[in-house]
Each structure stands twice: as structure tokens, then as C-alpha cells.
Amino acid sequence: MVARRRTIKDIAKESGFSLSTVSLVLNNHPRISQATRDRVMAVVKKYNFYPNSAARGLASKSSRTLSVVVPNLTRVFSDIYLGEIISGIYERATSQGYKILLDIATAQFIKxxxxxxxxxxxxxxxxxxxxSDIHADYLSVFEDSPYKFLLVNHVFPGKKLNYVSVDYAASARLAAQHLLGLGHRRIGLIAGTNTFxxxxxxxxxxxxxxTWQAGPAKVAWVDGGEEWSQRGGYAATAKLAAQLxxxxxxxxxxxxMAIGAMRWMADNHREVPEQVSVMGVDDIQLAAYVNPGLSTIRHDLYQVGIExxxxxxxxxxxxxxxxxDLLPTSMVVRGSTSRVPVG
Amino acid sequence: MVARRRTIKDIAKESGFSLSTVSLVLNNHPRISQATRDRVMAVVKKYNFYPNSAARGLASKSSRTLSVVVPNLTRVFSDIYLGEIISGIYERATSQGYKILLDIATAQFIKxxxxxxxxxxxxxxxxxxxxSDIHADYLSVFEDSPYKFLLVNHVFPGKKLNYVSVDYAASARLAAQHLLGLGHRRIGLIAGTNTFxxxxxxxxxxxxxxTWQAGPAKVAWVDGGEEWSQRGGYAATAKLAAQLxxxxxxxxxxxxMAIGAMRWMADNHREVPEQVSVMGVDDIQLAAYVNPGLSTIRHDLYQVGIExxxxxxxxxxxxxxxxxDLLPTSMVVRGSTSRVPVG
DNA sequence: TCCGCCCATTAAAGCGTTTTTCCGGCGAGG
DNA sequence: CCTCGCCGGAAAAACGCTTTAATGGGCGGA
Structure with missing residues (x-):
């Protein structure tokens, strides 16, 4: 026969105090004297007692739990992007006594x-x-709903949904200013068009x-594919090279995608940055290790998680x-960008 | 003023049945007639009612939640290893109506x-x-404890802890047989020594x-580093090349680590597999894409998650x-291994 | 027509906390 | 010496559901 699980009642009996006193002690309520606190806690330690969280949740009307929903990319967890954000969320949530309930936005989850x-x-x-992506219309449920909902590193123009995201428009400005400032006037843009x-x-x-003051640039753009992958960047670069x-x-x-572009350049005997400058966004770890180092816009996704x-x-x-909230981004200059070649 | 949250009581009143009947309907109890079920569910749908899970948990003594603890690698989620396992766990848990509570085995978590x-x-x-790794002694708590605990893709020799893992010894046999069968007798082994x-x-x-029948092989081994990374494999290969x-x-x-080894070979002008065969373990996606394709032992980690x-x-x-449980593994032959070069 | 039986349904007793209200005693001020 | 206020602690009412034992009604068999 298995020992009955202890309850707050047992602690009360054993310590000689009432139920409510024990509860107040466990919740660090200031109204309890230190002496009482100590005596109660001694019993708690002795029995290795932890209050039942369901009962707690029921009485307090709070689960102390956060739901975190991640996109359903096939290899979702391999995306460094997520790792950083989740780590940030976890760190903060834990420090505030919250737990994390993980969900994946599968078709079933949505349906x-x-x-x-x-x-x-x-x-x-x-x-x-x-x-999520531009098709997540079902999130409209959370407009003006009593539920606490927040989009992370994503926005939904036209919907009243809370969000915390990196400022992608600001990143675009930084990037454009960097390249234009180096004199580039013929630029190929590999875009991701499946998110806002x-x-x-x-x-x-x-x-x-x-609208660049010193003279506008000619830009050709192509989509880099749903996955924003190296492979997609490689293919997109081929298209751009043909187009412009x-x-x-x-x-x-x-x-x-930028690394995919660099790869294409190497395979097609174009020197980076001597002939073509290449630039990315995010500042993933790998960006510093490729050769030449990748100039990029730093997105602090851990911070996005925290915030x-x-x-x-x-x-x-x-x-x-x-x-x-839109979090600021910053320019990281490495070797993959340089002044536009003369002639 | 915010609308009071509906309870099972409201559903009972509105549908004209008792509390218990509603509860039984919500739990698909067979003793309820279809007619009753339909009428109750109509009201449930109408109010978009979902039973309070804390109350449910308290009364039923079950949280319908699984705790999943992942190792505290810095970039933990970037490890494809974890992604596969978690996906498997999530798939199965969800299909059984269980939710997943995520935790990271940080120092704080342990302490x-x-x-x-x-x-x-x-x-x-x-x-x-x-x-986890070989230092996770604190897990002894779960030996003979009433708590339901399972190690995933890990074992703890000498401790009575439940586990489901890939059969690493079997993998070693498959790998050794493959290389020895190709005639190799001088082998460098890059090992991971921080897990059992x-x-x-x-x-x-x-x-x-x-103990190979056709003649034993000479094996030199070095540790590939805590991270089991490409970088570690590269460094280990250099050491092995000096040593043997x-x-x-x-x-x-x-x-x-195998890909790191291949990289070292390329940098040092050794042909793979003509001069040196290279082989890995896991069969990650990348293994098929490197050149030559990496011969490896397939570990189905998604299945480990499911199981x-x-x-x-x-x-x-x-x-x-x-x-x-030890799950079987299998040999995947690609281009990175071949018969030992003559002379 | 009456008796039992079986079935769907209900009443009621928890489940283990939190939280509000209440109470008794003690010290300080008048 | 009395009263007021304060403070630590206690009583008791939720919280919203599950689950078991009890109930009552309808039906078949004698």
C-alpha cells in the first residue's frame, strides 16, 4: 500500500497551527511571525511537502503557467531562431515562478x-x-478577447493583437543605408514573403x-522560399544573377539565405566582397564563422523572449x-560587404 | 465588469440536467444516453464552455501533463537531436490528451x-x-520512488532508473563490423565520453x-569534446592523425563530429574515402548532403520520442x-566509406 | 396486476488549497 | 484602570469539478 500523499492539513496538525496559517506561511504572507514561519517550515521540510498545484490553482484562480506556441516547421527545434526566443522566455518565466506549457501549431492544434x-x-x-505566418487568420479570436495573448517576433497589421517584435523596418533601413552608403546602386534582394x-x-x-538622396538604387527582388533556408538563398541568388x-x-x-548566396557566389567564381557584397539579417552564430564574415543586422532574439x-x-x-513593442536592431559590419567596385 | 466565467453548473442549469450528468457527458461516460449527451453538448457548444482544468485535476488527481526536461546546452534547441525527440513526444502526448510542460536542466533547476x-x-x-550526462547523480532520487520517471535516450548503469534509448552498443557493433569488413585495421575513434x-x-x-575474427584492428581514440560538435570533431581528427x-x-x-573530420581531411588533402574512410552516427539530415555522403548508423530519435x-x-x-527499452539501429552506407586502400 | 430489475440520472461527499472575516490578547494612551 | 487599535493566528466559505452510492421510473415476466 502506498503512503497517502501529505496535505497542508497534515502539516497543520503536526506543527500545531491551523490550515490557514500553514497556507499563509507557504505563500510568504507578511502577517505571519518569524517564529511561526520557522516552526511550520521545519515540518514542511521534514515531510518534503509541496502543496498540490491543482488545488492551489483552483483556489487562487491562477495556473502560474504560460502557454508557448511554436510554429510547425518540420525541424522546428533545429531553428536557432526558436532556441534563442524560448530560452529567453524560459529564463524570465522561471524567475517569476511560472512554468511553460509547450505546444506546436500543427494543423490539429489549429483545427x-x-x-x-x-x-x-x-x-x-x-x-x-x-x-506565425500571414495565414494565421484564426488568431482574430484574440482581438478584444479577455484572454491574455501576445505575438512574439511577429506582427499582424490591421489586427488588434499584442506583440513584441524586433523592428524589421528599422533593420531594413540600417541595411539599406549600409549598402547605399558603400555606393551600391544595383542590388538583389532575397525576401521572405510569408510573414508580415x-x-x-x-x-x-x-x-x-x-528615395535615397545621393541617387536611387535599382533593386530586383525575389522570394527566398517558405523556409528561409540556405538552399532557398542559393536558388534565389541564381535567379537574381540572371535577372540583374x-x-x-x-x-x-x-x-x-545570405550564406546560401555566398555559396552561390563561390560556386560561380564571384569574389565576395570584391565583386559582390552580401549581407544578411539576424546575426546567427554561423555568421561570424563563414569566410568572409557576414555583415548583418543583429536581432537579439533572446531579448525578444525576455521582453x-x-x-x-x-x-x-x-x-x-x-x-x-518593437525592439531595436543594430548593424554588424564584417567582411562580406565593401565599397562598390569601380567600373 | 468582466463576465463571470461559466462553470459546469451553468451548463447543468441551462440544459436542465444535473451537475453530475454534465460531468459524465464531458468525460464521455458510457452510461449517458445519446439524447442527453446531445442536449448537453449543445449548451456546451453554445457557451463555448471548457471545464476548468485545475478543478478537474484536483478532483481526478491527475494533471494530464507530462514534464519534459531537456539538457542545458547553450544552444539547446538548435540541436536537431532534441527536435526529433520532442516532436515524437509531443505527437504521442497530444494524441493521448496530455500536455507538455517544458523545463531546461539549468543549474537552478537542479539546485x-x-x-x-x-x-x-x-x-x-x-x-x-x-x-543528461554522467554527472546527473541527483537523479538517484527517482530510484524506487513512487514518481513516474523515465530517462530518454540515456541510460544510467548501476541505477534503477527507467529508460528508453537507442542501443548504442548495437550501433558500435554495426559500425565496427562495417569498417572491419571493408578491411580497415588502423582506425581512429572520436568518442563522446561525457555520457554513459x-x-x-x-x-x-x-x-x-x-576481438575481430579476421584479425584485430589497432584503434586509437580521443575525446571529441563535451559538445559533440563539428569543431570538436575537427580538432580530434588532427590529434588522431598525429597519434596514428x-x-x-x-x-x-x-x-x-564526423563532418568535422571530413572537413579536416579536405583541409589536409586526404581523399575521402580513397585514402581515409569516415563514418558517423545518428544519420542527421546533413549527412546525406555532404560530399561524399556520410556513411552512418541511423538513430530514429523521433521514434525514441514516441516510444x-x-x-x-x-x-x-x-x-x-x-x-x-533499447531501440534498434541500422547501417546506412553512403560514399564516405570504402575498402581499405591497398599498400 | 404486481414484483423485480435494470437503466439513466442525481445527490452529495470529497479533492487540497486560498482568502476573507473574525477573534482574542496585549500594549499604549488617556 | 479602561478602552482602543493592532497584530498574529483561526475558522470557514469558497474554488469547480469527479465519482460513488443512491434514486426513481419504465418494462418484462409471471
């Missing part, structure tokens, strides 16, 4: 409306939805190039009622 | 004994602990090589009381 169920059943106090942030980046990049043979720079919407978690907790506590 | 707390507080019904499975692999590989210059084959304990989840659920239901 069965798990995202609603999780919050409606109070299994989670709030939801962090990481980086990707579209923002593309549009802002094109806008800045078109005189290009002197390639701008890719992320580092992986997202801060915000959702504030939403939960009612300290704020909405949130639309 | 504060979160692993105990999670189970003691009944926040999770069971714990899946992924791939890594040690098992090394020892079994050495044993088979030493006449080697004709490199065996690495995982594909990433682990099956087992922990059986442990929770009491269908089994212990578990020590």
Missing part, C-alpha cells in the same frame, strides 16, 4: 482550437505565440533604396492592457 | 530540486528526462575491433512498473 481551449480551461494564464515582418522588411528596404546581372550587392532577409515574457506577465497582472 | 517539486506538487503526472551511452559506444567499438598517422578510417560518435511517451504513459497508468 481543434487548442489555443482557445488552453486559456478557456485556465490551463494557462496567458499565451505567447511565436512567429518579412514583407515590412522588403517594403521598407525598397522604399529607402528608391550587373548587381553589386545581395541583401538577404536572413543570414541563412515578451515580461509583457505577457504584465498583461496577466493587469498592469498593462495592450502592448506593441 | 532547487524542481524535478521533485514538479511531481510532488502533482503539476505533472510523470517526467521524461532527455539525455557514449562510453558504451566506445567500449563496445573497441571490444569488437580487438597510418590510419585508414575515422569513426566518430556522431555525425557532426518514451508510450512508456511513461504506461507507467502512469500502472500498466507496467519498470522499463528498459
Amino acid at each position: 481543434s482550437q487548442e489555443y482557445t481551449k488552453l486559456l478557456a480551461s485556465r490551463r494557462a494564464d496567458g499565451m505567447l505565440f511565436i512567429a 515582418t518579412g514583407l515590412q522588411f522588403r517594403d521598407e528596404f525598397l522604399r529607402v533604396c528608391k 546581372p550587373e548587381l553589386t550587392a545581395i541583401m538577404a532577409a536572413n543570414d541563412r 515578451s515574457c515580461n509583457r505577457i506577465l504584465q498583461l496577466i497582472k493587469g498592469e498593462i492592457t495592450e502592448c506593441s | 532547487s530540486q524542481e524535478y521533485t517539486k514538479l511531481l510532488a506538487s502533482r503539476r505533472a503526472d510523470g517526467m521524461l528526462f532527455i539525455a 551511452t557514449g562510453l558504451q559506444f566506445r567500449d563496445e567499438f573497441l571490444r569488437v575491433c580487438k 598517422p597510418e590510419l585508414t578510417a575515422i569513426m566518430a560518435a556522431n555525425d557532426r 518514451s511517451c508510450n512508456r511513461i504513459l504506461q507507467l502512469i497508468k500502472g500498466e507496467i512498473t519498470e522499463c528498459s
Whole structure:
């Protein structure tokens, strides 16, 4: 026969105090004297007692749990992108006593409306939805809903949804300024068009190039593929080279595609950066290790995770009622970009 | 003022049935007639009602939640290894109505004994602990404990801990047989020595090589580093080449280190496989894409995830009381290995 | 027509906490 | 010496569901 699980009642009996006192001790309530606290805690330690979290959740109307939903990329966890964000969220959530409930936005997850169920059943106090794409219309449910919901590193123009994201338009400006400042006027852009942030980046990049004071640049752009992969970047570069043979720079919407572009250049005997400058976005670890080092825009995704978690907790506590943060980005100059070649 | 959250009581009142009937309907109890079921569900749908999971957990003494603990590698989620396993666990857990609580085995997590707390507080019904290292002594707590605990792709010789893992010794045999069968007798082994499975692999590989019928092989081994990385494999290869210059084959304990080895060979003008055969373990996606394709031992980690989840659920239901499964592996021959060069 | 039986349904007792209200005693101030 | 206020602690009412034992009604068999 298995020993009955201990409850707060057992602790109360053993320590000689009432149920409520024990509860107050366990919650660090200031009304309890140190002497009482010590005596209760001694018993708690002795029995290695941990209060039942279901009972706690029921009584306190809070699960102290955050739902984190990640996109359903096939190899989702291999994407460094996610790792950074999740680490940030985890760090912050844990430090505030919150646990993380993980979900993957599979077709089944969407179809069965798990995202609603999780919050409606109070299994989670709030939801962090990481980086979905432009087709996630079902998220409209969370407009003006009582549920605490936050998009992470993603925005949804036209929808009233809270978000914390890197400022992709600002990144586009930094990138364009860097390349234009180096004299490039024929640029190939490898864009990601399956996310709104990707579209923002593309549009802002094109806008800045078109309106550049020192003379507008000619930009050809192609889509780098749904996966934003090295492979996609490679293929896109081939297309751009055919479309705009005189290009002197390639701008890719992320580092992986940029590395694919560098690979294509190497395979096709174009020197980087002597003949063609290549630039990416994100500043993944690999960016510093390729040869030449990849010039890029740094996106601090760990920080995005931290900040997202801060915000959702504030939403939960009612300290704020909405949130639309754009985090700053910065230019990282390495060897893959240089002044436009003469002639 | 915010609308009061609906409860089962509201559904009962509205549908004209009792509390218990509604509850039984929600739990698909067979004793309820179809007519009743339909009428209750109509109201449930109408109000978009989902039962409070804390109340449910409290009454049923089950959280329907699994704790998944992943190792605290810096870039933990970038490791494809984990992605596969977690995907498998998630798939299975979800199909059985279980949710996943994610934790990272940080120093803090260990120190504060979160692993105990999670189970003691009944926040999770069971714990899946992924791939820790040889220093995880604190897991002894789970020997003969009432808590449902399972090591995933890891074993702990000498401890009575449940596990589901790939059979690393079998992999070592397959690998050794392949290389020895190709005539190799001077082999460099890049081992991982910070996990028990890594040690098992090394020892079994050495044993088979030493006792090979057609003539034993000379094997030099070095450690590939804590991270089992490409970089580590590269450095290890350099050491091996110095230590056993006449080697004709490199065996690495995982594909990433093997790819590092191939890189070293390329940088040092050794032809693979003409001069040196190289072989890995895992069969990561990249293994098929390097040139030449990497011969390796296939480890189906998605399946490890699936099977682990099956087992922990059986442990929770009491269908089994212990578990020590080793999943089979298989040889994948690609271009990086060939017959030993003559002379 | 009456008796039992079986079935769907219900009543009620938890499940283990939190939290609000209440209470008794003690010290300080008048 | 009395009263007021304060403070640590206790009682008790939720919290929203599950689950078991009890109930009542309808039906078949005698």
C-alpha cells in the first residue's frame, strides 16, 4: 500500500497551527511571525511537502503557467531562431515562478482550437505565440478577447493583437543605408514573403533604396522560399544573377539565405566582397564563422523572449492592457560587404 | 465588469440536467444516453464552455501533463537531436490528451530540486528526462520512488532508473563490423565520453575491433569534446592523425563530429574515402548532403520520442512498473566509406 | 396486476488549497 | 484602570469539478 500523499492539513496538525496559517506561511504572507514561519517550515521540510498545484490553482484562480506556441516547421527545434526566443522566455518565466506549457501549431492544434481551449480551461494564464505566418487568420479570436495573448517576433497589421517584435523596418533601413552608403546602386534582394515582418522588411528596404538622396538604387527582388533556408538563398541568388546581372550587392532577409548566396557566389567564381557584397539579417552564430564574415543586422532574439515574457506577465497582472513593442536592431559590419567596385 | 466565467453548473442549469450528468457527458461516460449527451453538448457548444482544468485535476488527481526536461546546452534547441525527440513526444502526448510542460536542466533547476517539486506538487503526472550526462547523480532520487520517471535516450548503469534509448552498443557493433569488413585495421575513434551511452559506444567499438575474427584492428581514440560538435570533431581528427598517422578510417560518435573530420581531411588533402574512410552516427539530415555522403548508423530519435511517451504513459497508468527499452539501429552506407586502400 | 430489475440520472461527499472575516490578547494612551 | 487599535493566528466559505452510492421510473415476466 502506498503512503497517502501529505496535505497542508497534515502539516497543520503536526506543527500545531491551523490550515490557514500553514497556507499563509507557504505563500510568504507578511502577517505571519518569524517564529511561526520557522516552526511550520521545519515540518514542511521534514515531510518534503509541496502543496498540490491543482488545488492551489483552483483556489487562487491562477495556473502560474504560460502557454508557448511554436510554429510547425518540420525541424522546428533545429531553428536557432526558436532556441534563442524560448530560452529567453524560459529564463524570465522561471524567475517569476511560472512554468511553460509547450505546444506546436500543427494543423490539429489549429483545427481543434487548442489555443482557445488552453486559456478557456485556465490551463494557462496567458499565451505567447511565436512567429506565425500571414495565414494565421484564426488568431482574430484574440482581438478584444479577455484572454491574455501576445505575438512574439511577429506582427499582424490591421489586427488588434499584442506583440513584441524586433523592428524589421528599422533593420531594413540600417541595411539599406549600409549598402547605399558603400555606393551600391544595383542590388538583389532575397525576401521572405510569408510573414508580415518579412514583407515590412522588403517594403521598407525598397522604399529607402528608391528615395535615397545621393541617387536611387535599382533593386530586383525575389522570394527566398517558405523556409528561409540556405538552399532557398542559393536558388534565389541564381535567379537574381540572371535577372540583374550587373548587381553589386545581395541583401538577404536572413543570414541563412545570405550564406546560401555566398555559396552561390563561390560556386560561380564571384569574389565576395570584391565583386559582390552580401549581407544578411539576424546575426546567427554561423555568421561570424563563414569566410568572409557576414555583415548583418543583429536581432537579439533572446531579448525578444525576455521582453515578451515580461509583457505577457504584465498583461496577466493587469498592469498593462495592450502592448506593441518593437525592439531595436543594430548593424554588424564584417567582411562580406565593401565599397562598390569601380567600373 | 468582466463576465463571470461559466462553470459546469451553468451548463447543468441551462440544459436542465444535473451537475453530475454534465460531468459524465464531458468525460464521455458510457452510461449517458445519446439524447442527453446531445442536449448537453449543445449548451456546451453554445457557451463555448471548457471545464476548468485545475478543478478537474484536483478532483481526478491527475494533471494530464507530462514534464519534459531537456539538457542545458547553450544552444539547446538548435540541436536537431532534441527536435526529433520532442516532436515524437509531443505527437504521442497530444494524441493521448496530455500536455507538455517544458523545463531546461539549468543549474537552478537542479539546485532547487524542481524535478521533485514538479511531481510532488502533482503539476505533472510523470517526467521524461532527455539525455543528461554522467554527472546527473541527483537523479538517484527517482530510484524506487513512487514518481513516474523515465530517462530518454540515456541510460544510467548501476541505477534503477527507467529508460528508453537507442542501443548504442548495437550501433558500435554495426559500425565496427562495417569498417572491419571493408578491411580497415588502423582506425581512429572520436568518442563522446561525457555520457554513459557514449562510453558504451566506445567500449563496445573497441571490444569488437580487438576481438575481430579476421584479425584485430589497432584503434586509437580521443575525446571529441563535451559538445559533440563539428569543431570538436575537427580538432580530434588532427590529434588522431598525429597519434596514428597510418590510419585508414575515422569513426566518430556522431555525425557532426564526423563532418568535422571530413572537413579536416579536405583541409589536409586526404581523399575521402580513397585514402581515409569516415563514418558517423545518428544519420542527421546533413549527412546525406555532404560530399561524399556520410556513411552512418541511423538513430530514429523521433521514434525514441514516441516510444518514451508510450512508456511513461504506461507507467502512469500502472500498466507496467519498470522499463528498459533499447531501440534498434541500422547501417546506412553512403560514399564516405570504402575498402581499405591497398599498400 | 404486481414484483423485480435494470437503466439513466442525481445527490452529495470529497479533492487540497486560498482568502476573507473574525477573534482574542496585549500594549499604549488617556 | 479602561478602552482602543493592532497584530498574529483561526475558522470557514469558497474554488469547480469527479465519482460513488443512491434514486426513481419504465418494462418484462409471471
